Amino acid sequence: MFAIKKTLALSETGWHDFKRAVFACVLTNLCLFLPFIVIIQAIVTLLDPLMSGGTLDTQKLLLLLAAGCAAALLYFFVYRNEYRKTYTTAYNESAKIRIEAAEHIRKLPLSFFNNKDLSELTTNIMADCASVEHTMSHVVPGLLSTIITSALITVILCFYEWRMALSLFAALPIALCIILLTRTLQAKFGERHVIAKMNVSGQVQEYLEGIKVVKSFGLSGEKSKALESALRNMMWEAIKFEGLAGIFVTLASIILQAGMGLVILVGVTLLSGGSLDPIRFLMFVIISAKIYSPLLVLLTLLPEFFYMLISTARLQRLRTEKAMTGEENISLQNYDIELQSVSFAYGGEEVIKDISLKIPQNSMTALVGPSGSGKSTLSRLIPRFWDVKQGKILIGGRNIRDIDPERLLSYMSFVFQDVVLFNDTVMNNIRIGKHDADDEEVFAAAKLARCDEFTAALPRGYETVIGENGSTLSGGERQRVSIARALLKNAPIVLLDEATASLDPENEGLIQEAISELVKSRTIIVIAHRLRTVMGADKIAVLENGRLVEEGRGDELLAKKGLFARLYNIQQESLGWTAGK
Numbered sequence: 101m102f103a104i105k106k107t108l109a110l111s112e113t114g115w116h117d118f119k120r121a122v123f124a125c126v127l128t129n130l131c132l133f134l135p136f137i138v139i140i141q142a143i144v145t146l147l148d149p150l151m152s153g154g155t156l157d158t159q160k161l162l163l164l165l166a167a168g169c170a171a172a173l174l175y176f177f178v179y180r181n182e183y184r185k186t187y188t189t190a191y192n193e194s195a196k197i198r199i200e201a202a203e204h205i206r207k208l209p210l211s212f213f214n215n216k217d218l219s220e221l222t223t224n225i226m227a228d229c230a231s232v233e234h235t236m237s238h239v240v241p242g243l244l245s246t247i248i249t250s251a252l253i254t255v256i257l258c259f260y261e262w263r264m265a266l267s268l269f270a271a272l273p274i275a276l277c278i279i280l281l282t283r284t285l286q287a288k289f290g291e292r293h294v295i296a297k298m299n300v301s302g303q304v305q306e307y308l309e310g311i312k313v314v315k316s317f318g319l320s321g322e323k324s325k326a327l328e329s330a331l332r333n334m335m336w337e338a339i340k341f342e343g344l345a346g347i348f349v350t351l352a353s354i355i356l357q358a359g360m361g362l363v364i365l366v367g368v369t370l371l372s373g374g375s376l377d378p379i380r381f382l383m384f385v386i387i388s389a390k391i392y393s394p395l396l397v398l399l400t401l402l403p404e405f406f407y408m409l410i411s412t413a414r415l416q417r418l419r420t421e422k423a424m425t426g427e428e429n430i431s432l433q434n435y436d437i438e439l440q441s442v443s444f445a446y447g448g449e450e451v452i453k454d455i456s457l458k459i460p461q462n463s464m465t466a467l468v469g470p471s472g473s474g475k476s477t478l479s480r481l482i483p484r485f486w487d488v489k490q491g492k493i494l495i496g497g498r499n500i501r502d503i504d505p506e507r508l509l510s511y512m513s514f515v516f517q518d519v520v521l522f523n524d525t526v527m528n529n530i531r532i533g534k535h536d537a538d539d540e541e542v543f544a545a546a547k548l549a550r551c552d553e554f555t556a557a558l559p560r561g562y563e564t565v566i567g568e569n570g571s572t573l574s575g576g577e578r579q580r581v582s583i584a585r586a587l588l589k590n591a592p593i594v595l596l597d598e599a600t601a602s603l604d605p606e607n608e609g610l611i612q613e614a615i616s617e618l619v620k621s622r623t624i625i626v627i628a629h630r631l632r633t634v635m636g637a638d639k640i641a642v643l644e645n646g647r648l649v650e651e652g653r654g655d656e657l658l659a660k661k662g663l664f665a666r667l668y669n670i671q672q673e674s675l676g677w678t679a680g681k
C-alpha cells in the first residue's frame with residue numbers, strides 16, 4: 101500500500117482520501133454480493149417444498165423480496181459514496197499534483213529547459229497528470245478493492261466448502277502470472293508508445309509554430325510529411341502495444357474463466373460422492389458466475405496500471421529535479437554588481453571564462469563583442485537564469501546563489517529582443533510589470549515608453565487585444581511595450597538587449613527616447629550591438645570568445661586601438677558605406 105502512495109506521489113490528505121476511496125470500493129464490491137445471497141436464499145426456499153415435501157414459505161419469500169429491494173437500495177447508496185470518494189479524491193489530488201508540477205517547473209534553472217523540449221513538459225503537466233488522475237479514479241481503487249474483496253470472499257467461502265472455494269480461485273494465480281510475467285514486455289512497448297505520442301505533440305507544435313515559414317518557403321509538403329510519419333509511427337506503436345496487451349489479457353481471461361469449468365467438475369465429483377449438497381453446489385455455481393466479472397476487470401486494469409507507471413515515473417523525475425533556492429526575506433543595502441572570476445558552460449565547453457567585472461550602482465555598463473562572444477550568456481547569469489559554474493556574482497555584497505531567484509528578479513527589469521507578449525490587451529500586457537498598478541500608473545509608464553503613438557491608432561486603444569505574442573504589433577511597438585513594463589516595474593537594475601533588428605528611423609528614435617527614460621538613475625547593463633550608441637556609457641566591457649579582453653570608457657578604448665576600436669571602425673565604415681550607397 102505504501103508503495104502506491106510513493107508511486108503516485110500522493111500528499112498526506114490525498115493518501116488519507118485514497119484509503120477511504122479503496123474502502124468505499126470494497127464496500128460496493130461486497131454489497132454486489134448481497135442480491136446473490138438473497139437469490140440463493142430464495143432458490144433454497146423455493147426448492148425446499150420439492151425436496152423435503154413441506155409447504156412453500158410465502159412469508160419468507162416476501163421477506164426475501166423486501167431484503168432484495170433493501171440490498172438494491174443499499175447498493176445505490178454505497179455506489180454513490182464510492183463515486184464521490186473516488187472521483188473527488190482523484191480530481192483534487194490531480195489538481196494539486198498539476199499545480200505543484202507547474203510551481204516546481206517555475207523554480208527550475210534554465211539549464212533544465214535547455215535539455216528539454218516544450219512538448220515533453222506539456223506532456224508532463226497535461227498527459228502525465230491526467231494519467232495519475234485516471235489511475236487514481238479508475239484503476240487503483242478498483243484494483244485494490246477487487247483483490248481485497250476476492251480474498252475476503254475466498255475466506256468466507258472456505259467456511260462453506262473449502263474444496264469448492266479453492267477450485268473457484270484455482271485459475272486466478274495462473275492468469276495473474278501471465279499478466280505479471282509479460283509486464284516488462286508491456287512496459288517496453290508502453291514506453292515506445294508514450295515516446296511516439298510525445299513526438300507527435302512536438303511535431304504538431306513545431307508545425308503550427310512555424311506555419312509562417314512553412315507557407316512562405318513552400319515547405320508544407322515536407323513538414324506535413326514529417327508530421328504524418330510521426331502520426332503513422334504513433335498509430336503502429338499503439339497497435340503493437342494494445343495488441344500485445346490484448347493477447348495477454350485475453351489469454352489470462354480465458355484461463356480464469358476455465359475456473360468455472362473446474363468449479364462444476366469438482367462440484368459434480370463431490371456431489372456424486374455425497375460430500376456436497378445440491379444447494380451449496382448451486383450457490384457456488386451462481387457465485388462463480390458473479391465473481392469472475394470483477395476478476396476479469398482486474399486482469400484488464402493491471403496492464404493499464406503498468407502503462408500508467410510510465411507517466412508517474414516521469415512525473416516523479418520532474419518533481420525530483422533540483423529547484424533553485426535561496427533566502428526570500430533579503431534586503432540589499434545597494435545594487436552594486438560584482439562578478440568574481442565567473443566561468444560558465446552550457447554543456448562541456450566553457451562560454452564564459454574567468455570574467456571579473458564591477459558594475460557600480462546607478463551606472464551604465466555596456467557589454468560588447470563579436471557575435472557568440474558571450475554577451476547574452478553573461479547578462480543572463482546576473483538574474484540567475486543559470487547558476488555560474490565557477491566564481492561568484494555579488495549584488496549589494498550578497499552572493500546571488502543565496503538569494504531566492506524570484507526575490508532576485510524583483511530587483512531587475514528586462515528589455516530583451518525576444519519580448520514575450522500575451523494574447524491580451526495592451527494595458528494588461530504592460531501591467532505585467534506591476535500587477536497591482538492602477539490604470540493611471542500604467543498610462544504614465546506607457547506614455548514615457550512612447551506607446552501613446554501607436555495605441556492611438558489601435559481600434560480600442562489600450563484595450564485592444566494584440567493577438568498571440570503581440571502578433572498584430574510591429575517589432576518596434578513590441579519593444580516599446582516591454583520598455584513600458586520595465587518602467588512600471590521600476591526595478592533598480594535594468595538589463596537591456598539593444599535591438600539588432602533593423603527598425604525604421606522613426607521607431608528607432610522613439611525607442612531611444614523610451615530607453616533614455618528607463619535608464620535614469622538605475623543600474624543599467626546593456627548588450628550593445630551598435631557601438632556608437634554606447635560611447636556615452638560609464639563602462640564598456642569587451643568580450644571575445646567568452647573572455648573579458650578590454651574594459652573602460654568609450655574614448656579610452658578607442659585610444660587603445662584594440663578589439664573595441666577595430667569593431668567600432670568596421671561599423672563606422674559600413675555605416676558610411678551604406679549612407680554613401
Ligand code: ADP
Pocket residue numbers: 214446447451469470471472473474475476477478
Ligand atoms: P552573444 O550574445 O555574444 O552573441 P551568446 O551568449 O549568445 O553570445 O553565446 C555564447 C556561446 O554560447 C555561443 O557559442 C552560443 O552558441 C552558445 N549558446 C548560447 N545560448 C546557448 C544555449 N541556450 N545552449 C547552448 N549553447 C548556447
